[in-house]
Amino acid sequence: xxxxxxxxxxxxxxxxxxxxxxxxxxxxxxxxxxxxxxxxxxxxxxxxxxxxxxxxxxxxxxxxxxxxxxxxxxxxxxxxxxxxxxxxxxxxxxxxxxxxxxxxxxxxxxxxxxxxxxxxxxxxxxxxxxxxxxxxxxxxxxxxxxxxxxxxxxxxxxxxxxxxxxxxxxxxxxxxxxxxxxxxxxxxxxxxxxxxxxxxxxxxxxxxxxxxxxxxxxxxxxxxxxxxxxxxxxxxxxxxxxxxxxxxxxxxxxxxxxxxxxxxxxxxxxxxxxxxxxxxxxxxxxxxxxxxxxxxxxxxxxxxxxxxxxxxxxxxxxxxxxxxxxxxxxxxxxxxxxxxxxxxxxxxxxxxxxxxxxxxxxxxxxxxxxxxxxxxxxxxxxxxxxxxxxxxxxx
Amino acid sequence: xxxxxxxxxxxxxxxxxxxxxxxxxxxxxxxxxxxxxxxxxxxxxxxxxxxxxxxxxxxxxxxxxxxxxxxxxxxxxxxxxxxxxxxxxxxxxxxxxxxxxxxxxxxxxxxxxxxxxxxxxxxxxxxxxxxxxxxxxxxxxxxxxxxxxxxxxxxxxxxxxxxxxxxxxxxxxxxxxxxxxxxxxxxxxxxxxxxxxxxxxxxxxxxxxxxxxxxxxxxxxxxxx
Numbered sequence: 001x002x003x004x005x006x007x008x009x010x011x012x013x014x015x016x017x018x019x020x021x022x023x024x025x026x027x028x029x030x031x032x033x034x035x036x037x038x039x040x041x042x043x044x045x046x047x048x049x050x051x052x053x054x055x056x057x058x059x060x061x062x063x064x065x066x067x068x069x070x071x072x073x074x075x076x077x078x079x080x081x082x083x084x085x086x087x088x089x090x091x092x093x094x095x096x097x098x099x100x101x102x103x104x105x106x107x108x109x110x111x112x113x114x115x116x117x118x119x120x121x122x123x124x125x126x127x128x129x130x131x132x133x134x135x136x137x138x139x140x141x142x143x144x145x146x147x148x149x150x151x152x153x154x155x156x157x158x159x160x161x162x163x164x165x166x167x168x169x170x171x172x173x174x175x176x177x178x179x180x181x182x183x184x185x186x187x188x189x190x191x192x193x194x195x196x197x198x199x200x201x202x203x204x205x206x207x208x209x210x211x212x213x214x215x216x217x218x219x220x221x222x223x224x225x226x227x228x229x230x231x232x233x234x235x236x237x238x239x240x241x242x243x244x245x246x247x248x249x250x251x252x253x254x255x256x257x258x259x260x261x262x263x264x265x266x267x268x269x270x271x272x273x274x275x276x277x278x279x280x281x282x283x284x285x286x287x288x289x290x291x292x293x294x295x296x297x298x299x300x301x302x303x304x305x306x307x308x309x310x311x312x313x314x315x316x317x318x319x320x321x322x323x324x325x326x327x328x329x330x331x332x333x334x335x336x337x338x339x340x341x342x343x344x345x346x347x348x349x350x351x352x353x354x355x356x357x358x359x360x361x362x363x364x365x366x367x368x369x370x371x372x373x374x375x376x377x378x379x380x381x382x383x384x385x386x387x388x389x390x391x392x393x394x395x
Numbered sequence: 396x397x398x399x400x401x402x403x404x405x406x407x408x409x410x411x412x413x414x415x416x417x418x419x420x421x422x423x424x425x426x427x428x429x430x431x432x433x434x435x436x437x438x439x440x441x442x443x444x445x446x447x448x449x450x451x452x453x454x455x456x457x458x459x460x461x462x463x464x465x466x467x468x469x470x471x472x473x474x475x476x477x478x479x480x481x482x483x484x485x486x487x488x489x490x491x492x493x494x495x496x497x498x499x500x501x502x503x504x505x506x507x508x509x510x511x512x513x514x515x516x517x518x519x520x521x522x523x524x525x526x527x528x529x530x531x532x533x534x535x536x537x538x539x540x541x542x543x544x545x546x547x548x549x550x551x552x553x554x555x556x557x558x559x560x561x562x563x564x565x566x567x568x569x570x571x572x573x574x575x576x577x578x579x580x581x582x583x584x585x586x587x588x589x590x591x592x593x594x595x596x597x598x599x600x601x602x603x604x605x606x607x608x609x610x611x612x613x614x615x616x617x618x619x620x
Binding site: 130131134135138141153182183184185186188189192193203205207208211212215261262264265266270271273274 | 453454457458460461462463591592593597600602604607608609611612613614616
């Protein structure tokens with residue numbers, strides 16, 4: 001099973017010492033945090049996408065490529081990539097590039113984004129958020145699987161004879177997760193394509209997560225990708241670990257009380273009772289996380305939000321030591337011992353997807369046809385593309 | 396008595412104890428119980444005192460985060476056959492506690508349920524709050540407020556006219572509960588209302604696959620072809 005962290009890339013004043021980090025510091029520190037994530041034995045770093053202060057992650061693939069370049073094993077991913085306001089053509093190109101540069105150590109998670117003003121900045125309308133998300137993914141799915149795409153939809157300019165470059169690494173598209181809190185259409189799309197489903201699992205009572213995951217699992221089976229229990233599920237979550245439960249609560253409380261979104265609202269105690277938030281001793285955190293599988297079934301990826309709400313970087317690094325050193329090793333052991341043997345322990349890696357597509361054969365390595373002189377190759381872009389290559393007789 | 400008892404829920408936002416709002420709600424509830432029994436139906440009466448939920452209201456308003464008391468209140472309302480909703484009037488409007496409580500409920504929690512609207516105030520100059528303000532809130536929630544709205548200023552509590560209006564409203568409520576309107580609406584045309592997945596207190600989990608969005612989700616086209 002994969003464990004990792006997810007960052008929303010917020011730049012928040014530390015309520016304890018009144019210090020607000022600069023953008024430069026937070027960007028640099030997230031790279032440090034990511035390297036540390038690998039060092040302590042975790043598997044995944046996910047970063048969100050935002051286009052306004054106080055967030056810095058407007059360009060996730062640049063950041064993730066940098067992280068991938070400085071790590072060996074880590075899978076880099078997003079939490080989430082905006083499938084609504086980004087052009088799916090650009091997503092296809094950028095994440096294929098990230099896939100090449102990371103050697104396949106990446107996947108991506110698609111979400112709609114919940115900030116109304118962002119949509120018009122990119123020429124879109126939040127009232128069309130759901131159809132945009134669904135249509136854009138349909139196009140993205142094809143761009144990574146067909147060398148030449150003719151396409152027409154409701155939102156984007158039509159495409160005629162378009163080829164998204166580079167083709168995915170080994171001509172195997174990145175694994176995709178669809179994230180949603182309460183939209184069955186998104187879970188349905190994830191199930192239809194056999195993609196992963198990721199539940200935010202932070203702000204809401206577990207019933208929301210349970211309902212959506214159950215629905216996704218049923219529909220995954222309905223579309224013939226496997227049994228319901230074999231569907232690929234990821235969960236968010238939030239932890240703060242202390243030597244004792246009291247110490248954990250004392251240290252985390254000022255950050256909780258002032259946090260964006262839920263700060264100045266419910267008490268830490270109430271929020272801990274009613275949501276997946278786990279604040280306490282190592283054993284308490286382990287116990288709470290062990291409970292997640294009881295309502296979502298055996299799952300493949302667990303991400304924790306630990307670098308937000310103004311928590312200083314040193315504290316985040318210390319939390320990673322505790323997570324990687326004391327919590328996750330126990331969780332791995334316990335969760336694997338309970339896992340149904342027919343359920344995959346991990347989401348598909350690039351190697352798994354290559355194996356599934358080619359078996360033991362060599363993966364396809366697309367090589368373009370010659371530039372015709374007008375900087376395009378015509379209707380048959382690669383030497384092995386389907387369709388007849390145009391012949392240009394020497395005149 | 397062969398039928399299940401009616402589940403009647405009083406939501407009272409009276410702030411003091413004793414409270415004239417509770418008093419009006421109680422009198423109305425007792426009358427409804429008596430009338431239902433005359434019609435051969437027993438009544439199971441639950442009372443939600445909004446005052447007790449107040450510590451949980453700010454978080455419900457700010458982050459839709461329902462505390463345990465709120466969730467118990469919602470469970471009680473989901474099962475209600477009829478509701479008596481009573482508010483004190485503060486500064487020319489139903490109290491913030493009252494409107495706050497109903498504003499954080501799922502939009503479709505109360506669809507089709509019959510409701511008696513009741514308010515109390517320190518002066519009869521607030522008499523239209525029930526019909527001009529509260530009635531529109533309950534229309535938005537797509538409930539079925541009974542024709543007779545109840546309003547009581549201090550002088551009304553000793554008036555037989557109020558007793559008659561209580562009697563009238565209670566009778567209207569019992570008739571609407573007997574008609575099974577809320578249940579029929581839910582059984583026959585639930586799908587014709589706008590819902591969110593998981594709403595109605597977590598009971599709305601039906602999914603309609605025959606929609607343009609579902610076709611788009613499964614690789615289809617958004618455009619009418």
